[in-house]
Amino acid sequence: MSTPPFNTVAWFQVGSDEPERVKEFYGSLFGWNFAADPDEDGTYDLVTYPGSDMPAGGIAHTDDPSGNHAIFYVLVADVPAVLAAAEQAGGKVDQQPVTAKNGLVFAKILDTSGNAFGVFSPPPAN
Structure with missing residues (x-):
């Protein structure tokens, strides 16, 4: 499995309070495949494209419609450094860094127009 280059959009997330319905929508529209994330407790499904493993x-399974969303994530080498650079460029940190069980670090930023996007760094190599 190859890692995408840093500073590229490398992940997306769709949040829904009706995850089965939204999976049916994207599955029928684009042929996407879904599987429960083994690192989560049944509240997150991984998306794979046809022909890709x-x-x-x-x-993301949300509790109610107010949590529904669609967001993209940029792969970066250093999440805290990117947050500082975003603030210096006029953006705002929307969510401070969170470290997942596997060591992946992610955060959310608002750009200068208030659009939300995420940044993440991969888990440490084993």
């Missing part, structure tokens, strides 16, 4: 995104 590598997940490209996820479906």
